[in-house]
Amino acid sequence: MIDRETIKAAKAVDMNIIFDEFNWEKDRYGRVRCPHPNHNDSTPSCTFSESRNTCKCFGCGETFDTIDLYQCLCEKVNGRVVPFYKAVEEILKLEDIAKGSGGNVAINNSSSQACGYQFGGNKSSQSNVQVTNGNNITPYEMIVGNSKLLTGYELNYLHDRGIMLYDSYVYDKKIYTAQNIDKALQTETDQNEINRLNEIKARGTFYKGIAPILKANRIQIKHNYWEGVNSIIYLVDYEADDEDDLCLDKFYMNTERHMAVQKSLDGSHTKRALGASDFNFITQELGYNKNNDIYICEGIEDALSCVMNGIKSISLNSIANLKSLIHYLSEEHALHCNERFVICFDHDGAGRKATEELKGFFEAYNQNPPKNQKYDYAALDYPQEFHDINDYWKSRVFG
Numbered sequence: 001m002i003d004r005e006t007i008k009a010a011k012a013v014d015m016n017i018i019f020d021e022f023n024w025e026k027d028r029y030g031r032v033r034c035p036h037p038n039h040n041d042s043t044p045s046c047t048f049s050e051s052r053n054t055c056k057c058f059g060c061g062e063t064f065d066t067i068d069l070y071q072c073l074c075e076k077v078n079g080r081v082v083p084f085y086k087a088v089e090e091i092l093k094l095e096d097i098a099k100g101s102g103g104n105v106a107i108n109n110s111s112s113q114a115c116g117y118q119f120g121g122n123k124s125s126q127s128n129v130q131v132t133n134g135n136n137i138t139p140y141e142m143i144v145g146n147s148k149l150l151t152g153y154e155l156n157y158l159h160d161r162g163i164m165l166y167d168s169y170v171y172d173k174k175i176y177t178a179q180n181i182d183k184a185l186q187t188e189t190d191q192n193e194i195n196r197l198n199e200i201k202a203r204g205t206f207y208k209g210i211a212p213i214l215k216a217n218r219i220q221i222k223h224n225y226w227e228g229v230n231s232i233i234y235l236v237d238y239e240a241d242d243e244d245d246l247c248l249d250k251f252y253m254n255t256e257r258h259m260a261v262q263k264s265l266d267g268s269h270t271k272r273a274l275g276a277s278d279f280n281f282i283t284q285e286l287g288y289n290k291n292n293d294i295y296i297c298e299g300i301e302d303a304l305s306c307v308m309n310g311i312k313s314i315s316l317n318s319i320a321n322l323k324s325l326i327h328y329l330s331e332e333h334a335l336h337c338n339e340r341f342v343i344c345f346d347h348d349g350a351g352r353k354a355t356e357e358l359k360g361f362f363e364a365y366n367q368n369p370p371k372n373q374k375y376d377y378a379a380l381d382y383p384q385e386f387h388d389i390n391d392y393w394k395s396r397v398f399g
């Protein structure tokens, strides 16, 4: 649905339409306050170039095209995180509305339509009006803002799931990071302990850590303490310098520039997705296993199990995002030769239903594929006794 031409068209929309949409006023020198949500700009430090249709902030150094501007102002003014593809759609809609009103660029009344809900641009009092001040903080910003560096707590949680960020040995059902072992060996004087450490190195199973792959895929894992509960944060950040590069990338990250999955570590493992909650790709880049399969998983920890095995994966983050993935596969994904999608959803009712739905999509697509390129797909047949692919992986690590 979203191709290069559409993106170009959105970038060509008169930036003034967006300024007007958010009542983002210019001062007498034609400057605006910085639209970036993280830059609290009290005096306008952003210049607008009519010829380039971009603006540049001299406070924080950011440059904004129409799509950047729209996304930033949606977040800054309305506390609404808008995925890239949605921003493109909504900008084009704004232009339609502006043109529809007889070429009058200033739209002050029908403005809310494109954004999906009412906000404080017009003066009529709506009950669900969002307060338009620059200090509005979204739950996403709040969580990201008070997240701290990864601690041993999260690391242990991941280790329990057989997921190792750093090179590690598994010995007697315990995980030891290689660095810790080597460090201990340098200072240890007790011969028994030295023997034990050496035995772990010699007889333990070695696993390569996935931290570099996560880094390459712009996934950070963080610690968050919130209302008395520890949680692990998976922060996915696709913010690219040039969106065009991302679009042309092998995997077009169409869905969002950033998102976070927060999972409480209090035993209830309550999960919530923040930002634009959608699926994300983890494409492995270390090349230690040349595998053309892409495993489609329900959760991020399932996807990380695949990464441990050198397999590219997709985490839906919620089975509810299946529709979004199907849309992507149907309209946007560029097929690659030898590439195969492998469905590995959970062994429960929802997982089985989603498997059938996705298989149904592939089947229907392949009956009349555009450009005669068919999807190669399969459903993973892992033992029924395991609820999900991560459970299965755990049994392989610790079993």
Ligand SMILES: [Zn+2]
Residues within 6 Å of the ligand: 034, 035, 036, 039, 041, 057, 058, 059, 060, 061, 062
């Ligand atoms: Zn700025």
